[in-house]
Amino acid sequence: MKFPSPSSAEAVIAVSSLSRHFGTKAALDGVSVFVPRGCVLGLVGENGAGKTTLIKHLLGSLKAQAGSVLVFGLDPVLDPVGVLGRIGYLSERRDLPGWMRVDEFMRYSQAFYPKWDEPYAAQLLEQFQLDPAQKIKTLSQGQQAKIGLLTALAYRPELLILDEPSSGLDPVVRRDILEAIIRTVSEEGRTVLFSSHLLDEVERVADHVVMLQHGRVVLNGRTEDVRGEHISAVLAFAEPQTKSPVLAGAHAVTGYGSEWRVLVGGSRLELETAAAVMGARVVEQRTPTLDEILVARAGGKAS
Amino acid sequence: MNAGRLYWRTPTGAMLWEIWSRNKVSYLWHGAALGAGLCFVQWKRQGVSEILAAVLALASLASFIGGYLQLLSCFAYVEVDAAKVKAGYPVSLLLKPLRTFHLVMVPMLVGGLVTTTMLAIWVAFVLKPLGLLPVYNLSWISIVALSFFWWMQALAWGLPLVRFRSFVMVAVALLHLTVGVMPQLPFNISPEWQWGILSALLVSAVPFAWVGLKLMREGRWDGPSWIFILWSRWLRTRAHGRRARFRSAFGAQFWLEWQRQGWLLPGLSGAMSLLVYPFVFFVGFKWSGVDAPPPEAILALILFGPLLLSGVMGPSMAKFDQLGSRRELPGYISVRPMTNGGFVMAKLAMALASSALTVLLNVAGACLCLAIAGKGNLLSKAGLVTPFGPVSYLTGCLPVLLLLVIMVWKNLLAGIGTGLTGRPWIANLGTAWRGAAGMGLISLVLAAKFYEDFRETLLHWLTAILIVCLTAKVAVSIAAFVWGLRRNAITARAIGWIAGGWLVCGLFVASYADHVCGAINQPGLRTWVLLGGCLVLPLADLAIAPLALAWSRHR
Amino acid sequence: MLERLPKLENVGRLKGAILLLDTLPHCISLLIHYYIMQLQISVQDGAPIYQQIVEQVKLLMAGGRLQPGDDVPPIRVLAEQLRINPNTVARAYLELERAGLITMRQGFGTQVAEGKMVLPKREKLRILSESADALLANARHLNVGLGEVITLLRERDDAMQPKASK
DSSP, rough: OOOOTTOTTTTTEEEEEEEEETTTTTEEEEEEEEETTTTEEEOOOOSSHHHHHHHHHTTTTOOOOOOEEEEBBBBEEEEOHHHHTTTEEEEETTOOTTTSSSOOOOOOOHOOOOOOOOOHHHHHHHHTOOOTTTTTGGGGHHHHHHHHHHHHHTEEEOOEEEEEETTTHHHHHHHHHHHHHHHHHHSOOOOEEOOOOOOHHHHHHEEEEEEEETTEEEEEEEEEHHHHTTTEEEESSOOSSSSSOTTEEEEEEETTTEEEEEEESSSHHHHHHHHHHTEEEEEEOOOOHHHHHHHHTSSSOOO | OOOOOGGGGGGHHHHHHHHHTTHHHHHHHHHHHHHHHHHHHHHHHHHOOOOOOOHHHHHHHHHHHHHHHHHHHHOOEEEEEETTTTSSSOOOHHSSSSOOOOOOOOHHHHHHHHHHHHHHHHHHIITTTTOOOOSSOOHHHEEEEEHHHHHHHHHHHHHTSSSHHHHHHHHHHHHHHHHHTTTGGGOOOHHHHHHHHHHHHHHHHHHHHHHHHHHHHHTSOOOOOOHHHHHHEEEEHHHHOOOOOOOOOOHHHHHOIIIIIHHHHHHHHHHHIIIIIHHIIIIIIIOOOOOOOHHHHHHHHHHHHHHHHHHGGGGGGGGGGSSOOOSSSSSSHTSSSHHHHHHHHHHHHHHHHHHHHHHHHHHHHHHHHHHHOOOOGGGGHHHHHHHTTTTTHHHHHHHHHHHHHHHHHHHHHTHHHHHHTTTTHHHHHHHHHHHHHHHHHHHHHHHHHHHHHHHHHHHHHHHHHHHHHHHHHHHHHHHHHHHHHHSSOOOOOHHHHHHHHHHHHHHHHHHHHHHHHTTOOOOTHHHHHHHHHHHHHHHHHHHHHHHHHHHHHHO | OOOOOOOOTTTTTHHHHHHHHHHHHHHHHOOOSSSSSOOOOOOOSSHHHHHHHHHHHHHHHHTTTTTTEEOOOOOOHHHHHHHHHHHHHHHHHHHHHHSSSSEETTTTTEOOOOSSSOHHHHHHHHHHHHHHHHHHHHHTTTTOOHHHHHHHHHHHHHHHHHHHHH
């Protein structure tokens, strides 16, 4: 099942044919993403693939040079109040005022959101074990991620956008953050979009996965479907190959001599046919992990 | 690497190369400033009137101050970590296999040599020929400046030793000021003593810096001292007493602006007028018995100080985070659900509060200085200030103070239209434009003063010129407001506040000046003052500001 | 999907034997559960996460760790505990409900269905046959005969016994 059509009224995020250039470099090229209400979308891709650029477009920090961006049916550039009031955002670099204390920052953020839930915020504060009198610049990275997440969650936003929430954090803090995200997801009607390099997190938490590469969408579907569409197989050739065999549709080919491991998109039948054409037989095959798919695809050059 | 450049391969060579290559552009600017100063001297040598000479002296003084401060910042060898809000010796060098003495001496010697030489050149070839600093010995000034530079370096580096570094720096600066004017003080201090004190001051900077760097290398960074622990404990108890929520988003944004920038002007200006000036007056006049200058001069000095200060601080008001030089909107502000107009209104409110507080503090300082200088009796001078007479003296003072507040407020908002765009080149362009416009205005006034026929034509056309300018200003503002409304950058209410405020302030300025100018017999003066008053107050700048902010927020 | 070890060209026989031994406890531990409703989700595994949950719950029930009438944690709680998407847990619960293994009632939460859950022998053997296939494939790779494998199994079973009785 693919995403609902662009005309669906339930689409919380509707990005169509978005393009963005920084100088001559194309950061985004014809990206279309539709996120229905209640969906958890994982955005993956290598560094520089365009994830943060796409997220900045959703917040209105970047204007669309071509294509359109609609969040809750509104343009975030033209109506920042209407859109940003319903989004909770945690940026990759955390972007926190180092000079403020934790309680001051909470008080400051609270003034902007009428739906701020004070008991919930206090509960999160205790759960994250943050000292309200401490200055943000003296907090560790994990604590800074926690306070950023706290101020994004406390007013129960309809859309939660997280840019690399676990980057640079130790496993204990990562667990806390993941638990907080899952709790948000459990609540009715809340949509989550997060980008991550930790693909096992994406597989666990995300309903849908969108993979960006060189500013283009290369994968787009449900998490289990995406894995099922790829096969990691070992091909045995009759004779040792002097150079890397070229298999149609293969994302990665590694190996030596007469045994080569390939990662292809497509069905088992297609793979066996293609292998037979090349004079090889399929010795073993399995479903690759999302990690392997990403690495294999990332190894490909920009087309 | 070129084999011939072997000298770069020594550690000292590498440090020197780094100082050179990091600040190439600054050296160019400094050279340009020096060149300008020399041009002014040449100009004066060709024979000019007294007033022009004074103007040239002021201009060269300004370029000297700017150039010298820039040079100081290049050679101070301080690295700023905006994220951790720390500044000190470049940390990466502390890890190199060099002795601490080496690390201390290279920047101190090189910096000291260069800055002192440049200062000597400035004083000898630019400032003295233009008539500034006539009484001071060149060598005395140079050594005082060198000592000041070394102490600033040492304090900037000596992280572990010094709490509340900014206050200590100010105290040390004041100490140098006192030592610097020692030859001119009325107490009879023999030259040997003077030089002795200065040498002691100079030499003690080096071990201080050395100890500071050594402690940093040993890892004894800012560990909390007992003062700090008590302070943070008190903060903790304050934090647990829950503070009231902000009434609105506007209130929260105003609080943020105040915390970051609002208190700077009142703090600086208040410190100057409540601490520095009384101290100077006390030492200079009361203690030594020298007769104080007339009260008008004192009042002028103290009350117009904020105007100058706010003019300097104006462009930086457009920033959101004072410490970094980033002009962009920080992330934690740009994702708040607030219109651009709302952010601008918060800045306006902060600037107003800032200027009101500044003027209040300065008035208090002025009264204090007058009392110290023994010129407290001002009632007789009331006629000069207001035409209402001594009975309603106090109510007569109020318009002056309000006018001052408005002027300081205007100065603070000077760079807001261009500064909020977030592009440094536009902000610099705006500053240059304002500087050029100011210069142009001054030269117009001077020309009108000295050339009769020019003055006649100018006065003939003045009303027309003012009307045209005013119309253009209003047209631009209306266009900006309409555009802003359409793009949702500003609400109608904010427009009402801005336009209404402009009108009210303009009328107030005009009516007050009207009263004052009523005594002067000049046809058309009233219209000129009315139009000029409205022209001087910012409207177009404020109308453009939300659009500029939108341009920065949505790139 | 069959899990195959990478080709063991250059691995000595001793190392191979150790690898073989490594697979056995993994197979056997599926039967012996020391945790109650503590499921282990592996993302690396070929099977989708909801399927892993379904299988493990079935095994818990078959092993007697989950008795009929026992409370099953609500979707939210299990999702938070395992740190996975609640929709995945919901899907697993739906499958279990469809299979008649749990009942979800408004206001009472979710419980294990009444009636003794007997995993038919066929089902049990099906689950085991996957591990058996993996074991036999490894044995074939290492050129270890069937008789030796059976002897090894008996040895390991003896070694396991004291643990099971504790």
